Amino acid sequence: MENLTLCLTILITGFAVVFSVLILLIIIIKLYGTIVTKALNYADTRRARKAISSEKSAAPVAASAPTNPEPENNISHEPDTQIVAVIAAAVDSIYGADNVRITGIKKRKTSDSRPAWGMAGIFENTKPF
Amino acid sequence: MEILNGFVDSVVGLFNSSGLCVLTWQNYVMIGISIILLYLAIKKQYEPLLLLPIAFGMLLVNLYPPIMAAPTETSNGGLFYYLYQGVKLGIYPPLIFLGIGAMTDFGPLIANPKSFILGAAAQIGIFITFIGAILLGFDPKAAGSIGIIGGADGPTAIFVTSILKPEFLGPIAVAAYSYMALVPIIQPPIMKLLTTKKERSVVMEQLRPVSKLEKIMFPVIVVILVAIFLPDAAPLVGMLMLGNLFKESGVVDRICKAAQNELMNIVTIFLGVTVGATATGEVFLSLDTIKIIALGLAAFCVGTACGVLFGKLMYKFTGGKVNPLIGSAGVSAVPMAARVAQRVGQKENPGNFLLMHAMGPNVAGVIGSAVAAGVLISVLR
Numbered sequence: 001m002e003n004l005t006l007c008l009t010i011l012i013t014g015f016a017v018v019f020s021v022l023i024l025l026i027i028i029i030k031l032y033g034t035i036v037t038k039a040l041n042y043a044d045t046r047r048a049r050k051a052i053s054s055e056k057s058a059a060p061v062a063a064s065a066p067t068n069p070e071p072e073n074n075i076s077h078e079p080d081t082q083i084v085a086v087i088a089a090a091v092d093s094i095y096g097a098d099n100v101r102i103t104g105i106k107k108r109k110t111s112d113s114r115p116a117w118g119m120a121g122i123f124e125n126t127k128p129f
Numbered sequence: 130m131e132i133l134n135g136f137v138d139s140v141v142g143l144f145n146s147s148g149l150c151v152l153t154w155q156n157y158v159m160i161g162i163s164i165i166l167l168y169l170a171i172k173k174q175y176e177p178l179l180l181l182p183i184a185f186g187m188l189l190v191n192l193y194p195p196i197m198a199a200p201t202e203t204s205n206g207g208l209f210y211y212l213y214q215g216v217k218l219g220i221y222p223p224l225i226f227l228g229i230g231a232m233t234d235f236g237p238l239i240a241n242p243k244s245f246i247l248g249a250a251a252q253i254g255i256f257i258t259f260i261g262a263i264l265l266g267f268d269p270k271a272a273g274s275i276g277i278i279g280g281a282d283g284p285t286a287i288f289v290t291s292i293l294k295p296e297f298l299g300p301i302a303v304a305a306y307s308y309m310a311l312v313p314i315i316q317p318p319i320m321k322l323l324t325t326k327k328e329r330s331v332v333m334e335q336l337r338p339v340s341k342l343e344k345i346m347f348p349v350i351v352v353i354l355v356a357i358f359l360p361d362a363a364p365l366v367g368m369l370m371l372g373n374l375f376k377e378s379g380v381v382d383r384i385c386k387a388a389q390n391e392l393m394n395i396v397t398i399f400l401g402v403t404v405g406a407t408a409t410g411e412v413f414l415s416l417d418t419i420k421i422i423a424l425g426l427a428a429f430c431v432g433t434a435c436g437v438l439f440g441k442l443m444y445k446f447t448g449g450k451v452n453p454l455i456g457s458a459g460v461s462a463v464p465m466a467a468r469v470a471q472r473v474g475q476k477e478n479p480g481n482f483l484l485m486h487a488m489g490p491n492v493a494g495v496i497g498s499a500v501a502a503g504v505l506i507s508v509l510r
Contacts, residue, residue: 006269007260010508014256017504018497021358022245025496028350029242036343 155410156191163188176310186405213403219291221400222284223368228393230372237489240336248493250439251459252501254279254432270294273505278305279428280498281460289502299407300418304425312465323437329477331452344377362503432460458487461494
């Protein structure tokens, strides 16, 4: 009977303490994670705004030049002809085939969401494991 | 004639003090076991950093028992007796934790704090085994020391046993480290048994990047919380977090490297050989040891199963976003258990990379087992 009481005490205390301490840690980490991320984002935005305003005040003449600049993230989906030329040259040097012509360039659909280079990087990093 | 007698006496004296006369059959059995362990460490590479010094310590003490002898009026005591004080006084385990902390990236855990649940779930094996040990006739302190093997954390097992039941240090340490080395063999069948192919194939979303500030704050917050609520776990968790703060602060690079390499390696050698040296034939070859080894295996299996089952719960609650295999990594054994989750996951889907996701529960398991150790010490001491 004494042993049974001790077993139950250890079992319940163990479950309760381990889970409550770790759940408390989850809450705290989530909380400070949110706070830190927001604070860092806010700091970044402020820094960016400061940089823009200081640029404007330093070069007021330049402001009149391009009135409608291209957004940075507006990346063209057209293939870069220089890259295509480099890849074609590499293929030609490896396979050495004559009269090779590029007939079309299209994005390959893959079942995996990761790009090929990303996959190669992950393979490289996890190979030792 | 006198010279001849002296020569014969010397030879007889040498023979009487040699292993051929002094050693018992138990010593020879242990020598055989140590050679098998050396084979596993060198040929099979099962945790060689630990298993090799343990096996060699075991070999040496069974060949030359006085190496562990305590000092007397006429002798200074054996070399291992002094090195063993670091184990007996609970000095080595926190130092090992310092090194582990300096090598551990808590980023995956901070990015996905829910991993703590899996780290906690895998500790259930400790408490279930405690009950099993009581039912097999062990006293509560011994049962607590045996149960902690389920945490799959060698330093924690040694720390708890050195406080609760020092006489069981040898078998418990050997069992804990042996099972840690055998994680790749013990865990996969349990993981496969408890999960479906669909669950094992789940590809988890990429973890969010964690800022340096979050990583620096983490060890400070954890140590404050654990030391306040569970002071008995403070030496282990405190040193783990100190090591991690060395790493994340980035301002004590030299100290960090010393903790990761020199200190860690030196303490591992001392810990390994002296833990192995506790496994003398007379102590090790007993019914209690067999029971301890069986219970340790049960603890390990239950811990793994509970982690996977909680992983399945998370799989259900998140609508299939969590791969239950990462739950098995909650048993600590860093980073071996995470590697096993990665390998089992990749067998189902070669393009699946669970390693970083499994590192979350894995390091949560280290904290979880230290907390469980604190509970056992505070209740049973």
